[in-house]
Amino acid sequence: MKYRWLLLALILISSLRIASTWQHFSATADEPSHLACGMEWWSEHKYTREYHHAPLARIAMAFGPYMAGARSVGHERMDDEGNAILWERGQYWRTLTLARAGILPFFWLACWSVWSLGKRLYGDWVGLAGAGIFSMLPAVLAHAGLATTDMAAVATFAWTLDRLHDWYTAPSRWGLAWIGLAFGLAAAAKFSNLMFVGLVVGFFIVLHRRGWPLLLSGLLALVVLSGTYRFVYDTQDIPVPQERPQEPIKNLVKRSVRVPFLGPIIRGVLEVHAHNKDGHMSQLMGQVNQFGDWRFFPVILAVKTPLAVLALFFLGWRRATWVPIALALLLLASILPVHINLGLRHAMHLYVPLSVVAGWSLVHLARWLTVPLAA
Numbered sequence: 035m036k037y038r039w040l041l042l043a044l045i046l047i048s049s050l051r052i053a054s055t056w057q058h059f060s061a062t063a064d065e066p067s068h069l070a071c072g073m074e075w076w077s078e079h080k081y082t083r084e085y086h087h088a089p090l091a092r093i094a095m096a097f098g099p100y101m102a103g104a105r106s107v108g109h110e111r112m113d114d115e116g117n118a119i120l121w122e123r124g125q126y127w128r129t130l131t132l133a134r135a136g137i138l139p140f141f142w143l144a145c146w147s148v149w150s151l152g153k154r155l156y157g158d159w160v161g162l163a164g165a166g167i168f169s170m171l172p173a174v175l176a177h178a179g180l181a182t183t184d185m186a187a188v189a190t191f192a193w194t195l196d197r198l199h200d201w202y203t204a205p206s207r208w209g210l211a212w213i214g215l216a217f218g219l220a221a222a223a224k225f226s227n228l229m230f231v232g233l234v235v236g237f238f239i240v241l242h243r244r245g246w247p248l249l250l251s252g253l254l255a256l257v258v259l260s261g262t263y264r265f266v267y268d269t270q271d272i273p274v275p276q277e278r279p280q281e282p283i284k285n286l287v288k289r290s291v292r293v294p295f296l297g298p299i300i301r302g303v304l305e306v307h308a309h310n311k312d313g314h315m316s317q318l319m320g321q322v323n324q325f326g327d328w329r330f331f332p333v334i335l336a337v338k339t340p341l342a343v344l345a346l347f348f349l350g351w352r353r354a355t356w357v358p359i360a361l362a363l364l365l366l367a368s369i370l371p372v373h374i375n376l377g378l379r380h381a382m383h384l385y386v387p388l389s390v391v392a393g394w395s396l397v398h399l400a401r402w403l404t405v406p407l408a409a
Contacts, residue, residue: 037158048169052179056131065181066116072096077105085302090222091186098132133181140189141178147192152390164393184379187224192386214251218258316375330375342407350395358387
């Protein structure tokens with residue numbers, strides 16, 4: 035029980051640090067657009083402004099403003115609509131604070147998941163140390179304080195990873211149900227989670243040579259994901275891309291946007307795929323790239339992760355910690371060829387296994403080394 039009280043204390047301290055920034059920084063470029071889409075879900079009972087992002091985080095961030103009386107205004111552009119909602123009735127800071135507060139529960143979920151995973155792998159103290167390290171990472175604190183989709187993506191991924199490991203440790207029907215719920219919410223948080231969760235599922239299947247029961251979890255995940263779209267059936271506003279006779283397979287996939295209940299989801303995944311294919315302008319070490327640079331995420335992780343955490347991670351490379359190390363390297367390898375290099379927020383999933391390994395080092399290595407690094 036004492037470990038849980040210590041975990042709650044760490045989460046509380048970090049939550050206060052996060053909350054202290056809500057009225058200090060004005061809205062970022064993305065926050066108004068996310069708020070506009072979430073407000074459409076609440077006040078107009080639909081989700082049609084943008085399919086590129088799944089709705090879960092946007093639903094959470096718009097809940098507070100909606101309950102406080104904010105409503106959709108009717109602007110065509112997402113950013114204009116979001117800014118109008120923020121400035122409505124002269125309550126900019128109040129509305130922005132309520133929107134950002136909606137992301138805080140995802141931070142709690144992420145910390146709990148890191149603690150649970152570390153505890154199951156290596157014991158109470160490692161779980162607590164890993165969660166403590168995760169809760170103090172600058173990138174995690176920063177994105178937990180913004181009304182965007184990134185903290186929700188990391189949190190639901192961490193929870194899915196924890197539930198998967200729990201089921202493989204002690205298989206049960208309830209475990210499969212929890213995996214389905216977690217996987218569905220992970221996909222509903224951000225479509226890139228489909229890749230990360232898929233890799234983790236494949237890793238565990240290869241490791242344990244068992245995976246057929248997870249098909250039931252996958253079916254439940256589809257129900258959960260479709261539920262975040264309100265089980266939309268009317269897809270008349272979703273255009274079918276023009277077909278080319280010489281591309282029958284692609285045409286079949288593109289026409290699938292008309293599938294009842296799954297049409298918006300499929301279109302969102304296709305839009306993310308098209309975005310990655312077209313690339314996005316980014317810069318690394320003085321060079322501008324349209325299609326990304328494989329060095330981008332290794333460099334940005336090295337530069338923006340505290341040196342003490344990196345040291346604890348590399349010092350923890352032992353046979354006992356090979357599972358979280360392999361997961362971290364697998365996740366890193368998966369994002370090297372990505373064409374969308376838009377910051378550390380797209381690589382924060384690595385902090386989940388990285389924090390567990392760093393927590394193991396903090397507990398098991400010599401005190402003369404770990405105490406100054408902890409400080």
